[in-house]
Amino acid sequence: MLAENRTVLLSGPDVGPLEQEYVLAALRSGWVAPAGPDLDLFEREIAARVGVPHAVAVNSGTAALHLALIGLGVGPGDQVVVPTLTFVATANAVVYTGATPVFVDCDPATGNLDPQVLAGVLDTDASVRAVLTVDLYGSCADYGRILPLCEQYGVPVVEDAAEALGATHRGQPAGSFGRAAALSFNGNKIMTTSGGGMLLTRDADLAARARFLAGQARLPAEHYEHSEIGYNYRLSNLLAALGRAQLCRLDEMIERRRAVRDEYAKVFAHAEAVMLPGGDDPSANCWLTGIVVDPDRAGWHVRELAGHLAARNVETRPVFKPMHLQPVFAGATAYLTGAAEQLFRDGLMLPSGSALGTDEVRRVVDAIAEFLDGRP
Ligand SMILES: *Cc1c(COP(=O)(O)O)cnc(C)c1O
Numbered sequence: 001m002l003a004e005n006r007t008v009l010l011s012g013p014d015v016g017p018l019e020q021e022y023v024l025a026a027l028r029s030g031w032v033a034p035a036g037p038d039l040d041l042f043e044r045e046i047a048a049r050v051g052v053p054h055a056v057a058v059n060s061g062t063a064a065l066h067l068a069l070i071g072l073g074v075g076p077g078d079q080v081v082v083p084t085l086t087f088v089a090t091a092n093a094v095v096y097t098g099a100t101p102v103f104v105d106c107d108p109a110t111g112n113l114d115p116q117v118l119a120g121v122l123d124t125d126a127s128v129r130a131v132l133t134v135d136l137y138g139s140c141a142d143y144g145r146i147l148p149l150c151e152q153y154g155v156p157v158v159e160d161a162a163e164a165l166g167a168t169h170r171g172q173p174a175g176s177f178g179r180a181a182a183l184s185f186n187g188n189k190i191m192t193t194s195g196g197g198m199l200l201t202r203d204a205d206l207a208a209r210a211r212f213l214a215g216q217a218r219l220p221a222e223h224y225e226h227s228e229i230g231y232n233y234r235l236s237n238l239l240a241a242l243g244r245a246q247l248c249r250l251d252e253m254i255e256r257r258r259a260v261r262d263e264y265a266k267v268f269a270h271a272e273a274v275m276l277p278g279g280d281d282p283s284a285n286c287w288l289t290g291i292v293v294d295p296d297r298a299g300w301h302v303r304e305l306a307g308h309l310a311a312r313n314v315e316t317r318p319v320f321k322p323m324h325l326q327p328v329f330a331g332a333t334a335y336l337t338g339a340a341e342q343l344f345r346d347g348l349m350l351p352s353g354s355a356l357g358t359d360e361v362r363r364v365v366d367a368i369a370e371f372l373d374g375r376p
Pocket of ligand 1: 061062086089090134162163183184185186195196197
C-alpha cells in the first residue's frame with residue numbers, strides 16, 4: 001500500500017531488532033515459564049528506574065492494581081475513591097476486591113483527580129478506605145496536594161501509573177507515589193511486553209504478599225499446599241525479556257513522543273480555542289497527546305476534525321468516557337463538577353506513538369493545518 005494511504009495509528013507498538021534479540025535469547029535459554037533470569041532482572045531494572053525497592057512483575061496492569069488494593073486490605077464493604085476520568089481497569093480492580101468505587105471529578109486543565117473535590121469527599125465521607133490516583137495520559141496527578149490531604153485523613157493512596165512510566169512530578173518518578181503503584185506494559189502503552197504489568201512499593205510485606213497471591217498462593221511445600229485463594233497473575237520470562245529490551249529504549253521512545261507533542265503544539269499554537277490538557281507539563285512522558293476544543297469559541301466541533309482526519313486514514317480516539325456515565329457503574333456515588341464530561345465531549349486524542357515516522361507525523365500535522373485553514 002502507498003505510504004500516503006496507510007493508516008496512521010494512535011499508539012502502535014515500537015519494537016525492533018533489540019527486542020528480537022532479547023526474546024530469542026530468552027527462548028534459547030530454556031526459561032519458557034513464568035519464572036527465570038529475565039523476570040528477576042526486569043523487576044530489578046524497573047525498580048531501579050522508578051527508585052523503589054520492590055517490584056513484582058505480573059501479567060497485566062489490572063492485576064497489579066488488584067494486588068495493590070488487596071495489599072492495603074481493601075475488601076467487601078469498603079469505598080475506594082477512583083477518578084471518574086480513567087480507563088475502566090482502574091475501577092474494575094476495586095470491584096474485584098469486593099469494594100465499591102466512588103467516582104471523583106477531574107481538574108479541567110489536566111484531566112487528573114481534582115484535589116479540591118477530593119478534599120470535600122474525605123471531609124464528609126468517613127467510609128473512604130483508599131484513594132486510587134491515575135496519572136492520566138502520562139501526566140502525574142497533583143501529588144503535592146493529594147498526598148498531604150490523604151495523610152491528613154489517614155487514607156492510603158494507590159497510584160495507577162499504567163500510562164505514566166518515565167514521567168515525574170516535582171522530580172519524583174511516576175510509580176513511586178503512595179503505598180503501592182501499578183504499571184502496565186500492554187501493547188499500546190509507553191513500553192510494552194505485549195501484555196504485562198508491575199506492582200511497585202516500598203513496603204516489603206506488601207510486595208511479598210502480592211508475589212505469593214500472584215502465584216496461586218502456593219505455600220513453600222513440594223506437594224502444592226494452599227491455605228487461601230490466590231491468582232494466576234505471573235508474567236512470562238519471555239515477555240520480561242521483551243520488557244528489558246523496551247526499557248533500554250524507554251528514554252528514546254519518550255523523547256520521540258515529546259517531539260510529536262511539540263508538533264501538535266505548533267500547529268495549534270494560533271487556535272485560541274484549542275487546549276492541550278497537561279500540555280504545559282514538561283515532565284509528562286507524553287504517552288498520548290490530546291486536544292480540547294471549545295466549540296462556541298472555535299466555531300467548529302472536535303468531532304469535525306476527527307472526521308476530517310479519519311477520511312485521511314488518521315486514527316484518533318475520544319477522551320475516555322467517564323466512569324460515572326458507564327452503564328456498568330450506573331447508580332454509583334459520584335462527586336462531579338462537569339469537568340470530565342466536558343473533556344469527554346470536547347476532547348480528542350491524536351496519534352502519539354513513538355513508532356510514528358517523521359513522514360506520518362507530517363501527514364497528520366498537514367491534515368490538521370488544512371482543516372484549520374478553512375476555519376475562523
Ligand atoms: C492500561 C491501563 C490499565 C490496565 O493495564 P492492563 O495492563 O491493560 O491491564 C489500568 N489503568 C489505566 C489508566 C490504563 O491506561
